Amino acid sequence: MVRIYVIDNGGQWTHREWRVLRYLGVETKIIPNYVPFDEILKEKVNGLVLSGGAPRVGLKERLGRCSEYLEKADFPILGICAGHQFIARHFGGKVEPAKIPEFGKVELIVDKEHPLFEGVPKKSIVWASHNDEVTWVTDEIEVLAHSRDCKIEAISHKSKPIFGLQFHPEVEETEYGTQIFRNFIEICKRY
Amino acid sequence: MFDPKKFIEETVEKLKKEITGKALIACSGGVDSTVSAVLASKAIGENLITLHVDTGLMRKNESKEVLELLKKLKLSYRFVDAGERFLDALKGVKDPERKRKIIGEMFIRIFEEVAEKENIEYLIQGTIAPDWIESGDKLRDRIKSHHNVGGLPENIKLKIVEPLRELYKDEVRAVARELGLPISERQPFPGPGLAVRILGEVTKERVEIVREACSIVEEEIEKAAKEKLMKLPWQYFAVLIPVKSVGVHGDKRAYGYTIAVRAIDSVDAMSGSFSRIPHEVLERISTRITNTLGKYVTRVVYDITNKPPATIEWE
Numbered sequence: 001m002v003r004i005y006v007i008d009n010g011g012q013w014t015h016r017e018w019r020v021l022r023y024l025g026v027e028t029k030i031i032p033n034y035v036p037f038d039e040i041l042k043e044k045v046n047g048l049v050l051s052g053g054a055p056r057v058g059l060k061e062r063l064g065r066c067s068e069y070l071e072k073a074d075f076p077i078l079g080i081c082a083g084h085q086f087i088a089r090h091f092g093g094k095v096e097p098a099k100i101p102e103f104g105k106v107e108l109i110v111d112k113e114h115p116l117f118e119g120v121p122k123k124s125i126v127w128a129s130h131n132d133e134v135t136w137v138t139d140e141i142e143v144l145a146h147s148r149d150c151k152i153e154a155i156s157h158k159s160k161p162i163f164g165l166q167f168h169p170e171v172e173e174t175e176y177g178t179q180i181f182r183n184f185i186e187i188c189k190r191y
Numbered sequence: 192m193f194d195p196k197k198f199i200e201e202t203v204e205k206l207k208k209e210i211t212g213k214a215l216i217a218c219s220g221g222v223d224s225t226v227s228a229v230l231a232s233k234a235i236g237e238n239l240i241t242l243h244v245d246t247g248l249m250r251k252n253e254s255k256e257v258l259e260l261l262k263k264l265k266l267s268y269r270f271v272d273a274g275e276r277f278l279d280a281l282k283g284v285k286d287p288e289r290k291r292k293i294i295g296e297m298f299i300r301i302f303e304e305v306a307e308k309e310n311i312e313y314l315i316q317g318t319i320a321p322d323w324i325e326s327g328d329k330l331r332d333r334i335k336s337h338h339n340v341g342g343l344p345e346n347i348k349l350k351i352v353e354p355l356r357e358l359y360k361d362e363v364r365a366v367a368r369e370l371g372l373p374i375s376e377r378q379p380f381p382g383p384g385l386a387v388r389i390l391g392e393v394t395k396e397r398v399e400i401v402r403e404a405c406s407i408v409e410e411e412i413e414k415a416a417k418e419k420l421m422k423l424p425w426q427y428f429a430v431l432i433p434v435k436s437v438g439v440h441g442d443k444r445a446y447g448y449t450i451a452v453r454a455i456d457s458v459d460a461m462s463g464s465f466s467r468i469p470h471e472v473l474e475r476i477s478t479r480i481t482n483t484l485g486k487y488v489t490r491v492v493y494d495i496t497n498k499p500p501a502t503i504e505w506e
Contacts, residue, residue: 010330010332011331012324012325012331012332012334013461013462014324015324015357023192023193033330054332103500104464104497104498104499104500105464127462129499171462172457172458172459172461172462173464
């Protein structure tokens with residue numbers, strides 16, 4: 001069985017991420033973001049999801065030990081919303097208040113083929129809820145998707161299995177959300 | 192996937208171990224509290240006392256129907272009519288969070304009074320995931336204080352048990368269906384009742400207006416769904432906005448409140464999109480509301496905001 005834990009950064013949909021993983025047959029639980037990496041490692045996880053966060057934490061906050069996870073993990077990590085913003089910052093990128101924040105329905109445009117978006121059409125409906133956004137990334141990071149108002153909706157590290165999504169695949173209204181989670185689970189299995 | 196049968200077995204076993212004395216459950220007649228009551232009654236039998244409180248903020252005929260339901264489910268129940276107490280406590284209060292806190296506290300005080308009289312140690316609550324998620328904690332922002340979590344006072348004498356804490360409404364409905372409960376598909380109704388469907392101060396007159404408007408919205412939408420003009424939304428109701436606008440009623444100037452109609456589709460209340468109600472149905476609702484409540488209401492509007500950015504209820 002695949003084991004993927006959800007790191008709780010205080011988002012409204014953290015529990016929903018846990019639910020989607022559970023429904024997909026993954027062994028999962030929600031862990032506060034201050035748990036040391038060694039303790040997570042002991043449980044032999046195959047992957048981590050860094051949840052969204054309380055308001056604005058993606059902008060400047062440390063998000064508990066998320067930095068440590070990103071440095072030490074030898075398994076895939078998927079950051080969502082604030083988790084995604086934190087990944088971008090961790091690898092030298094920039095997060096700023098969005099000129100036009102996105103709440104609710106957004107049209108996602110996938111620009112690069114990627115295992116995370118397998119079976120997801122070029123254009124699809126996703127739901128988002130963010131005040132801040134990633135505005136710039138370093139060479140280590142590849143941008144995978146955008147929307148009309150947000151240039152960086154999805155990212156992937158070029159040499160590590162680390163991904164970020166500005167929108168929320170766990171929310172029911174995101175058309176291919178479950179598919180994206182399935183893809184992430186596949187990536188975790190193969191790794 | 193979620194397995195309601197397994198959930199029932201495991202929860203009944205857990206409740207048997209957790210509750211070692213008499214327990215009280217307050218039942219609004221909604222899916223969450225009724226499922227909790229039935230599960231608890233399976234676990235501890237006669238040690239469970241079910242309580243229904245009429246807050247005076249319930250929908251039309253609601254308390255009467257709830258008492259009939261409790262009777263039908265063969266639950267041993269008590270009834271407290273606290274309409275005046277709630278209305279008194281809410282006098283002059285406009286802030287939505289304060290309303291929720293006052294109502295949450297009033298509920299607990301009433302529960303404690305009953306518990307003391309009957310020597311009850313435990314309080315079972317039908318809290319589900321969105322209640323504690325949206326109420327906030329050390330990590331999470333408070334979106335609104337749900338009366339059974341964020342609205343609770345700090346000093347509570349009863350030990351709280353929450354068997355549905357990890358579940359969402361669609362999962363609770365699956366449990367309700369497995370238990371054969373007639374209320375399994377009932378639309379959600381907030382604990383603070385009509386108080387959060389009146390923006391600003393809650394008065395007796397406003398409660399009556401919004402109660403009637405809610406009843407019209409429910410009737411018309413349920414009728415339209417039956418006629419296959421639309422599918423039944425997740426939740427559908429009226430909100431009283433105490434902003435007045437001008438109308439003309441029988442060649443005479445009118446000046447009254449605004450009613451907002453809200454209908455939203457969702458699976459778990461954590462996100463949702465406004466329902467695509469056919470215009471003819473909206474028209475029926477609007478005409479009935481302005482005719483029935485013409486003395487108070489001059490305008491009806493339809494809420495076209497999704498969640499996020501809005502929430503389902505207005506407060």
